[in-house]
Amino acid sequence: MSHTTPRPASHADQIQRFLFDQTNVRGEIVTLEAAYREVLDRHAYPEAINRLLGELLAAVALLTDTVKLDGTLSIEVRGQGMLSLLMAESNPGGELRAIARIAEDAALPDVAADFRSLVGEGQIVITLDPREGYRYQGIVALDHATLSGCLEAYFGQSEQLPTRLWLAADGARAGGLLLQRLPHEAQNQDIDAWERSVHLAETLKDDELLGLDQREVLYRLYHEETVRVFEPKTLRFGCTCSRERMAGALITLGAEELREILAEQGSIETQCHFCHTKYHYSAAEIENLLVDPSAPAPTIH
Known part of the structure; x- marks a missing residue:
């Protein structure tokens, strides 16, 4: 060989x-x-x-x-x-x-x-x-x-x-x-x-x-x-999750469902299923995404 x-x-x-x-x-x-x-x-x-x-x-x-x-x-x-x-x-x-x-x-x-x-x-x-x-x-x-x-x-x-x-x-x-x-x-x-x-x-x-x-x-x-x-x-x-990707996934839920979650919780927290990293989005950040989904991903405050 x-x-x-x-x-x-x-x-x-x-x-x-x-x-x-x-x-x-x-x-x-x-x-x-x-x-x-x-x-x-x-x-x-x-x-x-x-x-x-x-x-x-x-x-x-x-x-x-x-x-x-x-x-x-x-x-x-x-x-x-x-x-x-x-x-x-x-x-x-x-x-x-x-x-x-x-x-x-x-x-x-x-x-x-x-x-x-x-x-x-x-x-x-x-x-x-x-x-x-x-x-x-x-x-x-x-x-x-x-x-x-x-x-x-x-x-x-x-x-x-x-x-x-x-x-x-x-x-x-x-x-x-x-x-x-x-x-x-x-x-x-x-x-x-x-x-x-x-x-x-x-x-x-x-x-x-x-x-x-x-x-x-x-x-x-x-x-x-x-x-x-x-x-x-x-x-x-290696996990390829990011704030941008997770924000894009949230947008697919639709404006009505996202606003219902915000009305109940005040903000949205989501978690990557692969690596368990948590991502938090304020109501203002979600509203900005709904107005312009192509805008840069929300930054961490």
């Missing part, structure tokens, strides 16, 4: 791209620890949901790096089971955030509850929001037993590229491996590389994906292949 840079020190929160020389197969491997813990520390979710959130964080990091988006990518799992919403968001700067929403009056799930028993029927919505250009959404039904299976179906439907995902999380660490077969096979390429790389990845155990250094995982799987490993990118928890 070859690589283009010296082996770095092990880093728990990073994503690394690799490819197989003389083939049309590429991959990404991600490991999360501190960023995953920051998400969980802000909420008090049951253990089964913590694991699923970890898988989703790993998945959104893998997809963001794979599609090379200069903007924000989000994955929303909208279910009809006890877990009504699971959402994770990532950007090219390596910032991640995630949240879960549990249906009202839902019973505490079993520790071993799996993806389908938590989510039930529903759909996955993947949103690509570039800094420039048009917003794109892809929707796939929850027709598979696992989150990785549903996301593989998205790539087959929207990207039309054979893609395989392996995701794992245990409440302390999260990890993921993605393999993708690109089009345009050349005559000198190894035509069996895709099937072989997937077959080897199927032998990967969750505890190896979560516990081993990324280079060790790749060596364990592909030490007989010629693998080019690129410089890893550091990942971290």
Whole structure:
């Protein structure tokens, strides 16, 4: 196995791209620890949901790096089971955030509850929001037993590229491996590389994906292949909320509802669901926004 840079020190929160020389197969491997813990520390979710959130964080990091988006990518799992919403968001700067929403009056799930028993029927919505250009959404039904299976179906439907995902999380660490077969096979390429790389990845155990250094995982799987490993990118928890964004969300409630709240409370306080930061708006600030929604966001007094 070859690589283009010296082996770095092990880093728990990073994503690394690799490819197989003389083939049309590429991959990404991600490991999360501190960023995953920051998400969980802000909420008090049951253990089964913590694991699923970890898988989703790993998945959104893998997809963001794979599609090379200069903007924000989000994955929303909208279910009809006890877990009504699971959402994770990532950007090219390596910032991640995630949240879960549990249906009202839902019973505490079993520790071993799996993806389908938590989510039930529903759909996955993947949103690509570039800094420039048009917003794109892809929707796939929850027709598979696992989150990785549903996301593989998205790539087959929207990207039309054979893609395989392996995701794992245990409440302390999260990890993921993605393999993708690109089009345009050349005559000198190894035509069996895709099937072989997937077959080897199927032998990967969750505890190896979560516990081993990324280079060790790749060596364990592909030490007989010629693998080019690129410089890893550091990942971290990061929330994109701001007074401007929260003010924009308030405006969508409409003037009548906002004025009713002001009549009852005298001011409006709202909180980011991802990081729990609170934002306070006076009656005068809200009235200014209602008069001119495009005006600069209220400043803190």
